[in-house]
Amino acid sequence: MTTEKGGATLFDEQQADGANSGGAKAEAPQGAAAPSAKADSKADKPAKADKATDGEAPRRKTAQELAERQREISVSEFFTKNRHLLGFDSPLKALLTAVKEAVDNSLDACEEAGILPEVVVEITPTGEDRFRVAVEDNGPGIVKEQIPKVFGKLLYGSKFHKLSQTRGQQGIGISAAVMYGQLTTGKSSRIVSRTGKRYPAYEAALTIDTARNKADLHDEKTLADWHREHGTRVEIEMEARYQKGLRSVDMYLKQTAIANPHVQLTYVDPGGERVVYERGTKELPPEAEEIKPHPHGVELGVLILMLKETSARTLSGFLQEEFVRVGPKVAEEICHTAKVSEKAYPSRIAREEAAALHAAIQKTKISAPPTNCISPIGEELVLQGLKKEIEADFYAAVSRPPSVYRGNPFVIEVGIAYGKPGGVGLEVTDEGRIQKRKSVTVSEELVGAADEPIRVLRFANRVPLLHQQSACAVTKAVIQTNWRSYGLQQPKGALPIGPAAVLVHIASVWVPFTSESKEALAAYEEILKEIKLGLQECGRKMGTYIKKGQRLRSEFDKRSYIEKYIPHIGLALQEILDLSDKERDGTVGTLDDCLQKSRKF
Incomplete structure (x- = not known):
């Protein structure tokens, strides 16, 4: 096929071009003017960036022009556009996430200060799909200088590099809630804090400069007559939606009361109804001690960085000072396996030597890390929490021995509440007579009906996990457990059927969440194994009860x-x-x- 172009075919032009490129200079036809010098000079000039050259696609921008448009992105800007990563992907979920982050901060602060927590949560409607979330605690308070950093700077906190059990880890949560409120309503958040009865309370309105990841304070003032001697209150107005159900603020607070029987929670819902979850014990959980990292949990890149930053003078000293469970003999064995001198200066270790050292660490048998860095709930308090908030016929709980994943110690705790009061049931009197049990009215159900899947209550460091249940290691472990052996029906590849609630809690120095929103646990083999063992132990107790029934x-x-x-x-x-x-x-x-x-x- 040929194409007409100015009276000559494209085929003819290609032939002419081929003849010229062959080396023989083509003569100009009679009557045709020779190419001018001006035309030659134009041909010698480079083509413009926005025009096509011979056989090349047009270039719209040069590398220099593209470089001028490149700039650094702040953490706040990133999460502003990707707020779904932090749990603010819908108005309904945003309300729960904001309450959760504020309550987590309050409980951590109270426990670190040795104060029995008293937390008040208030949700007040301010317009259509708008609510003011207020969370107040009796904690130690926050000093004035730290308030803009705590509430207005993402990735700022005291727990990220700390290897001990805490609810918060990343230094994102409460700042993200403030940022979401500012983004959806344009309003600032209100912070009030007091560090002691001898000091006045400090109040300020706070907004976040997302370009600089920095807080701006407005309307600062002191309050001499604030009603608490010490504590903090944060108020955030946001676009949100409220409804009751299994993934609501109401359910989150109820489950928080189960896993934290030492906490007194007061909740005022959008309708003005006041609910008080009384504490079941006046004893604080044992304080979790901070530990050094375990050698089996360190990665090569982290090891190289630690070698450069250590103050130790020898490699043996570095291993003993920077890691837990490493003594002189273990350090000597690691160095011998890696074929590196014990007296080598750490900062001068080459990358190849560091790789050999890392491989030697993995081959060396090292004791598991200490468990004083974690604070599990305990069997008795798991039972007490279940009985306090869930009406059922049978309760069982187990706290597994400590285990380790990637060098991080963790403890799995499992509890089961079985049987729904109000249904048909029997009981044996002290005289040995069998009689029908009296029915009990249950106002809020955490135990489903006999023909419904069991309820799975997931907790990580005492914090309820309400979303992404199917993606969580806990749910996978529950499904993989054979519940038919314990008297429950179970469809293939699904949750068992029956009137039961299963509680699973992981306590660890570093909980392996699947995302920044902290909604599901990663399925590490060691964690799955421990969860299954805990479920089986509780299942056997429940099976005995069911068979007896x-x-x-x-x-x-x-x-x-x-x-x-x-x-x-x-x-x-x-x-x-x-x-x-x-x-x-x-x-x-x-x-x-x-x-x-x-x-x-």
């Missing part, structure tokens, strides 16, 4: 069947033995007592 039902049915014939037996004996009516009734009573006491449970 089945035997009780069978015995009750048999006794009910026999009871129908006891009066007839009495009449027959009266006729045979010529008994009086009184003697007959006594005989019937004796037979009934023998029947009821024939088997005890």
